[in-house]
Amino acid sequence: MxxxxxxxxxxxxxxxxxxxxxxxxxxxxxxxxxxxxxxxxxxxxxxxxxxxxxxxxxxxxxxxxxxxxxxxxxxxxxxxxxxxxxxxxxxxxxxxxxxxxxxxxxxxxxxxxxxxxxxxxxxxxxxxxxxxxxxxxxxxxxxxxxxxVLGTGWFAAVAAEAGPGKTVAVVGEGAVGLLGVLAARRLGAERVIAMSRHADRQALARKFGATDIVEERGDAGVERIKELTGGLGAHSVIEAVGTQESMNQAIRATRPGGHVGYVGVSHDVSLDGLELFFSGIHLHGGPAxxxxxxxxxxxxxxxxxxxxxxxxxxxxxxxxxxxxxxxxxxxxxxxxxxxxxx
Structure with missing residues (x-):
């Protein structure tokens, strides 16, 4: 063969x-x-x-x-x-x-x-x-x-506890992130913020149910999500990349008491223990x-x-x-x- x-x-x-x-x-x-x-x-x-x-x-x-x-x-x-x-x-x-x-x-x-x-x-x-x-x-x-990619995006949304009344932010505009958008909406999320800089992927994210698009990345992306959520951050954040920047962005865009579902394969990612301690958030993820x-x-x-x-x-x-x-x-x-x- x-x-x-x-x-x-x-x-x-x-x-x-x-x-x-x-x-x-x-x-x-x-x-x-x-x-x-x-x-x-x-x-x-x-x-x-x-x-x-x-x-x-x-x-x-x-x-x-x-x-x-x-x-x-x-x-x-x-x-x-x-x-x-x-x-x-x-x-x-x-x-x-x-x-x-x-x-x-x-x-x-x-x-x-x-x-x-x-x-x-x-x-x-x-x-x-x-x-x-x-x-x-x-x-x-x-x-x-x-x-x-669908099963992984779905697990990310479940791990982030996406559901009715929730605002979900999705870090990553690849297939997993896009299908995380679809999963979050199917699970009943009220608002889904897709982080994307590319018009074709933004269009597909909207087709899958994204209500907002954020083009900024890093700290600027975090601030934009907070602007969209009354300064609090999202209830649920899907991390679908696996880099230091994407993980930091996901954690910092999550409101206290919120949940991060991380499924991006980690490459050289380390977490600041003190920042994580005071963030008051839940982290759950891994291979879907x-x-x-x-x-x-x-x-x-x-x-x-x-x-x-x-x-x-x-x-x-x-x-x-x-x-x-x-x-x-x-x-x-x-x-x-x-x-x-x-």
């Missing part, structure tokens, strides 16, 4: 890889019908994480081709969507709703890689969700978004337990209540993966969908 491998910063290649096979009785092999490039894939692409020989991709939808002897909820021919973290969905941590920290957790990125024509998914019963019926092309795009939300998200998508697939603004064939990475790195695309031709 063909699959994407990163050999170093900026060095993305599509190569022949061995077809995956059932290795454990709890495995499934799926034919990947669509994958995509994530903002987190850009960290190794830019040399900010190790990149040699990485099997790329952790967002995926596809059709089950084969299942192990102990798989009970899936069968060949099922259309499925799965989380970017392998989980058994039965351990105490999973049952508490934190499948991304399952006792058997394994990240799909790096060791499995779903920017490929096929993929072996361990613990298939716990990781994959069967989609009822046959999705349309638009629904399939949205299901692909649910595999990570996407599997917790997938059943409900699948239902919302298949009933056409939400269309998160709109975050994909460029579609390319798998063989053009290097072009896809470059487009996202240069901010020429918000999120790129890769088709496999399957």
């Amino acid at each position: 063909r699959g994407v491998v990163m050999h170093g910063p900026g060095d993305v290649r599509v190569e022949d890889r061995e077809d995956p096979k059932i290795e454990a009785p709890t495995d499934a092999v799926i034919r990947v019908t669509a994958a995509c490039v994530c903002g987190s894939d850009l960290w190794p692409y830019r040399g900010q994480e190790p990149a040699e020989g990485l099997l790329m991709g952790h967002e995926y939808v596809g059709v089950v081709e084969e299942v192990g002897a102990e798989v009970t909820t899936l069968k060949p021919g099922d259309f499925v969507v799965g989380s970017f973290v392998i989980s058994d969905n039965t351990c105490e941590i999973c049952q508490a709703g934190y499948q991304s920290r399952c006792v058997h957790a394994e990240f799909v990125h790096g060791g499995i890689g779903t920017q490929a024509e096929k993929a072996r998914i361990p613990l298939a019963d716990g990781t994959l969700v069967v989609v009822p019926g046959e999705p349309t092309e638009e629904q399939a795009k949205s299901l692909l978004a649910a595999s990570d 337990p996407v599997r917790r939300f997938l059943p409900d998200l699948v239902e919302l998508i298949m009933s056409d209540q939400i269309n998160p697939g709109e975050v994909f603004d460029l579609t390319l064939p798998l063989e053009s993966a290097a072009e896809a990475y470059a487009a996202m790195d240069k901010r020429q695309a918000t999120k790129v969908l890769l088709t496999t031709g399957a």
